[in-house]
Amino acid sequence: MFVIGTIVENKPGVLHKVSNMLRRKGFNIESISVGPTETNDWARMTITFRADEATARQLVRQMEKLLDVVRAKILNQSTSVARELALVKLRVEDTRARSDAINYANVFRSRVVDVSPNTLMVEITGTPDKIDAFIQLARGLGLVEVSRTGVTALERGLNALNSEKGGAQNG
Amino acid sequence: MIATMEGCRALIRALESEGVSVIFGLPGGAIMPVYDALLDAGIRHILVRHEQSAAHMADGYARASGKAGVCMATSGPGATNLVTGIANAYMDSSPIVAITGQVPTSLIGRDSFQEADIVGITTPITKYNFQVKHACEIPAVVKTSFYVALNGRPGPVLIDVPKNVQTETSEVNFNPQLLVRTRTNNIDPDPVLVKKAAEALATAERPFILAGGGVRISNAYEELCALSELLSAPVGTSLMGKGCFPEDHPLSLGMVGMHGTVEANKLIQEAEVLLAVGMRFSDRTTSRPDDFCRDARIIHLDIDPSEIEKNKEVNIFIVGDARKTLRGMYELLAGQLVRNADSSLERIKEVKGLLTQQISSNGGEGLSPCQVLKEARKVLPRNAIVTTEVGQNQMWAALYWKTYLPRTFITSGGLGTMGFGFPAALGAKVAKPEAVVVDIAGDGSFLMTENCLATSISENIPVIIIILNNGMLGMVAQWQRMFYKGRYSATRLGRLPDFVELAKAYGARGERVESLDQLSNVLRRAVSSDVTTIIDVPIDPEENVLPMVPPGKSIDAMIVT
Numbered sequence: 001m002f003v004i005g006t007i008v009e010n011k012p013g014v015l016h017k018v019s020n021m022l023r024r025k026g027f028n029i030e031s032i033s034v035g036p037t038e039t040n041d042w043a044r045m046t047i048t049f050r051a052d053e054a055t056a057r058q059l060v061r062q063m064e065k066l067l068d069v070v071r072a073k074i075l076n077q078s079t080s081v082a083r084e085l086a087l088v089k090l091r092v093e094d095t096r097a098r099s100d101a102i103n104y105a106n107v108f109r110s111r112v113v114d115v116s117p118n119t120l121m122v123e124i125t126g127t128p129d130k131i132d133a134f135i136q137l138a139r140g141l142g143l144v145e146v147s148r149t150g151v152t153a154l155e156r157g158l159n160a161l162n163s164e165k166g167g168a169q170n171g
Numbered sequence: 172m173i174a175t176m177e178g179c180r181a182l183i184r185a186l187e188s189e190g191v192s193v194i195f196g197l198p199g200g201a202i203m204p205v206y207d208a209l210l211d212a213g214i215r216h217i218l219v220r221h222e223q224s225a226a227h228m229a230d231g232y233a234r235a236s237g238k239a240g241v242c243m244a245t246s247g248p249g250a251t252n253l254v255t256g257i258a259n260a261y262m263d264s265s266p267i268v269a270i271t272g273q274v275p276t277s278l279i280g281r282d283s284f285q286e287a288d289i290v291g292i293t294t295p296i297t298k299y300n301f302q303v304k305h306a307c308e309i310p311a312v313v314k315t316s317f318y319v320a321l322n323g324r325p326g327p328v329l330i331d332v333p334k335n336v337q338t339e340t341s342e343v344n345f346n347p348q349l350l351v352r353t354r355t356n357n358i359d360p361d362p363v364l365v366k367k368a369a370e371a372l373a374t375a376e377r378p379f380i381l382a383g384g385g386v387r388i389s390n391a392y393e394e395l396c397a398l399s400e401l402l403s404a405p406v407g408t409s410l411m412g413k414g415c416f417p418e419d420h421p422l423s424l425g426m427v428g429m430h431g432t433v434e435a436n437k438l439i440q441e442a443e444v445l446l447a448v449g450m451r452f453s454d455r456t457t458s459r460p461d462d463f464c465r466d467a468r469i470i471h472l473d474i475d476p477s478e479i480e481k482n483k484e485v486n487i488f489i490v491g492d493a494r495k496t497l498r499g500m501y502e503l504l505a506g507q508l509v510r511n512a513d514s515s516l517e518r519i520k521e522v523k524g525l526l527t528q529q530i531s532s533n534g535g536e537g538l539s540p541c542q543v544l545k546e547a548r549k550v551l552p553r554n555a556i557v558t559t560e561v562g563q564n565q566m567w568a569a570l571y572w573k574t575y576l577p578r579t580f581i582t583s584g585g586l587g588t589m590g591f592g593f594p595a596a597l598g599a600k601v602a603k604p605e606a607v608v609v610d611i612a613g614d615g616s617f618l619m620t621e622n623c624l625a626t627s628i629s630e631n632i633p634v635i636i637i638i639l640n641n642g643m644l645g646m647v648a649q650w651q652r653m654f655y656k657g658r659y660s661a662t663r664l665g666r667l668p669d670f671v672e673l674a675k676a677y678g679a680r681g682e683r684v685e686s687l688d689q690l691s692n693v694l695r696r697a698v699s700s701d702v703t704t705i706i707d708v709p710i711d712p713e714e715n716v717l718p719m720v721p722p723g724k725s726i727d728a729m730i731v732t
Contacts, residue, residue: 010710013290016291016294017294020294020295024295054480054484056479057479057480058477058481061476061479061481062477064476064477065475067298067299067319067351067352068351070352097664119328144518
């Protein structure tokens with residue numbers, strides 16, 4: 001799986017332009033997450049998708065061709081941190097089920113964030129694999145619904161999308 | 172420079188400050204304030220009879236002049252009618268600025284009368300688009316639009332202006348900042364790569380240069396010519412590259428690709444090093460990218476980095492301006508390279524001699540398109556501008572109409588839009604009033620934008636239309652003959668209008684031609700006429716465009732007879 005980090009102009013319509021390009025060029029993405037950054041002018045989008053490397057490079061170039069994209073880069077998994085957050089709601093009909101669920105949540109270093117007489121909501125953070133594993137487990141416990149944020153990622157160390165020379169080969 | 176005025180007047184003033192002297196368009200409710208302001212401006216307006224033609228005219232104007240063409244329409248259907256023309260300009264990297272009216276902001280999103288989400292619709296077919304929210308933004312939006320349309324790889328930009336923004340009075344700054352980051356870091360090529368490419372070309376025994384539309388866009392003709400002569404490298408072009416290299420030059424081979432010349436397709440496959448300039452390895456040029464130049468080292472030069480590996484893997488990719496890069500290569504090699512041109516020229520002569528005689532009429536009824544175009548070439552001046560429709564007429568023109576000068580062959584390459592040629596011819600004539608402008612048309616394509624005759628006469632824009640009339644949708648019919656067992660499905664046009672009488676009905680001139688001698692006289696009269704002339708030339712409906720590479724086959728598998 002490739003993780004593409006991008007900085008885009010923080011203005012209306014940019015998400016549409018990006019998603020439209022991804023659809024038009026036939027890039028089949030797994031997740032896209034968008035949020036503000038350290039400056040008001042920019043937003044950060046993180047895109048994950050499965051493809052060969054040439055396709056990943058083409059996606060980066062097509063991203064950088066969009067005038068509202070400041071920079072796009074393939075984030076190397078060994079030199080960056082990628083995380084996702086999920087809220088997982090479980091049905092817990094009795095105290096036994098409830099304590100099982102809480103134990104599993106602890107094993108995954110996740111937190112219980114809401115409790116009702118017959119449900120429990122868990123907030124879990126980690127790599128997509130870890131979240132997949134927890135959701136798989138939750139199916140056996142009584143999964144009600146899941147909401148995942150999609151991956152967000154940063155490079156380790158001083159490397160930063162906002163500090164490097166923008167778009168080495170922009171068009 | 173700050174002034175208080177209505178948005179519509181600010182728009183016109185901003186266009187004037189971009190040097191706009193002509194707008195192609197058609198008014199409607201949601202753009203009326205701008206049309207009112209236009210009456211007080213020094214900008215010529217050319218009224219079309221369908222908005223698609225306005226976009227094609229702006230496109231033809233842009234391609235003939237190198238300046239951005241401007242078209243304008245109202246909201247809803249006016250805007251959606253522009254779409255084909257905008258898509259056409261996008262595919263062929265042509266700089267046009269399209270201005271559309273929009274319903275007032277208070278009505279947007281309510282399915283109001285003549286509302287269409289033109290920004291959403293045109294996102295995939297524009298380089299950039301805007302919906303203006305306040306009159307004060309207009310100068311910055313206009314300045315940015317022209318910058319984006321013309322900078323780097325050119326393309327269309329759309330500005331959508333809600334009606335209340337047109338009438339809003341606001342303080343407007345006419346010295347605005349650009350609304351996008353400027354991107355000029357791609358103009359100068361990497362000198363290391365330029366050197367590497369130059370060395371590869373210098374040491375190759377059989378270099379080949381394939382020139383695309385990028386050579387025209389960056390005005391790199393002299394540099395291309397100098398480098399090809401220095402290397403004794405034959406030059407083939409893509410369809411968009413036609414005109415970038417004089418087709419009477421001994422090193423010129425004509426077009427490469429599905430309907431390329433035999434000599435171009437043959438010699439490019441023999442190339443040892445290929446320099447591809449300002450082109451994108453489209454499927455109509457390469458047919459099968461894997462088999463295309465499979466034994467060559469390939470140097471791909473383009474200003475758009477997203478073309479790297481998009482269609483074809485290459486050995487050296489240089490992102491840069493074609494003119495600067497070709498000049499850089501020339502300067503590295505000039506004086507050092509001593510090359511005997513004889514072997515290249517000999518081989519070109521050999522291949523041409525072998526195969527060209529096979530291309531002629533099949534002896535059926537009517538005139539041969541090949542002879543018609545060759546005769547027309549003799550009569551028409553060297554700098555005549557030719558536009559084409561799409562289909563057989565276009566490929567015959569590409570094969571047989573020799574083009575000597577840049578920006579004198581204008582055709583819909585990427586989108587392949589039937590009906591493009593006539594409005595594009597009018598746009599080109601407006602850009603270059605002193606030039607003879609000829610649309611090489613088919614009967615099917617011509618009927619798509621026939622009503623441009625009204626504009627041509629009313630606005631006094633005389634052009635010549637040569638209709639190669641076979642009564643068929645000729646290219647589709649050709650494919651049906653070749654690949655569908657000759658079963659004609661929906662390609663016979665039935666009862667066609669009498670094109671001579673049709674021309675007269677619009678106030679144009681019409682002549683029918685049945686012999687080549689007649690053609691030259693008719694053409695001479697058309698050139699000296701001050702109204703548009705339609706020349707109806709009946710041709711054999713069975714005539715195929717050859718050579719042809721069957722779709723999906725390698726260009727080695729070209730059918731010649």
